[in-house]
Amino acid sequence: MTIRFAKHSLHCAAVVGLWLIAGLTSAQLPLATGDDAEVSEDGLHRIDKSVIVGAWVRPDLDLSGYSKIFFMPSIVNFRDLDSGQSNQFTVGTDEIYPVASAQQETFRTTFAEDLHAALADSSAFELTDQLGRDVLLVRGSLLDVISAVPPDVSGSRVVGSIRWAYAATVMIELRDAMSDEVLARTVERQRADGPIEVSEVSVLTPRLLDNWARRLARNVDSLAELSR
Numbered sequence: 453m454t455i456r457f458a459k460h461s462l463h464c465a466a467v468v469g470l471w472l473i474a475g476l477t478s479a480q481l482p483l484a485t486g487d488d489a490e491v492s493e494d495g496l497h498r499i500d501k502s503v504i505v506g507a508w509v510r511p512d513l514d515l516s517g518y519s520k521i522f523f524m525p526s527i528v529n530f531r532d533l534d535s536g537q538s539n540q541f542t543v544g545t546d547e548i549y550p551v552a553s554a555q556q557e558t559f560r561t562t563f564a565e566d567l568h569a570a571l572a573d574s575s576a577f578e579l580t581d582q583l584g585r586d587v588l589l590v591r592g593s594l595l596d597v598i599s600a601v602p603p604d605v606s607g608s609r610v611v612g613s614i615r616w617a618y619a620a621t622v623m624i625e626l627r628d629a630m631s632d633e634v635l636a637r638t639v640e641r642q643r644a645d646g647p648i649e650v651s652e653v654s655v656l657t658p659r660l661l662d663n664w665a666r667r668l669a670r671n672v673d674s675l676a677e678l679s680r
Contacts (some may be wrong), residue, residue: 513635525564570666
């Protein structure tokens with residue numbers, strides 16, 4: 453379709469042109485509508501689920517002015533479960549257990565390293581250790597981590613298979629480096645489904661964390677592409 457302007461002054465044409473460009477830029481963001489429309493407490497609007505699952509953005513989001521990302525320390529926290537009462541906590545028909553201390557440390561260090569590496573491969577941004585006007589602060593998180601892996605009772609090796617290993621809320625957040633204003637975030641509840649042999653969980657865990665990290669890094673690139 454061709455848009456034609458009436459013969460007004462150059463000034464009026466310029467004003468109308470800028471207004472149309474602003475309108476088109478805003479319309480390009482596929483915000484959810486109807487029952488799916490949501491606004492977070494900090495003013496972010498949900499993106500249509502068919503475009504990006506679990507994404508919230510400023511309605512005027514424009515990441516075209518950013519070329520670099522500054523990696524913020526990752527956050528990993530675990531649901532507080534009493535190991536002596538673990539059988540009382542269930543998800544559906546599945547028992548859940550506290551994540552062992554040693555495994556918690558693996559989650560924290562491995563996830564941070566994997567996310568940093570995944571963001572370094574970004575097609576939209578380059579990593580930087582300097583703050584500036586063209587820099588986004590990026591922080592990834594694994595929240596409310598739970599486990600279906602039975603504890604190793606009295607040093608004996610648990611055998612058998614489980615339906616799933618770990619579940620977590622996987623989140624990444626983008627902020628403006630100068631104002632610290634939240635611009636966008638993606639949040640999903642992810643679960644590592646099986647069946648999985650209990651004896652193989654420790655081997656599969658690093659692969660799981662890498663998958664979650666790369667999923668978040670892809671979300672960053674998707675948000676950049678969407679807003680540009």
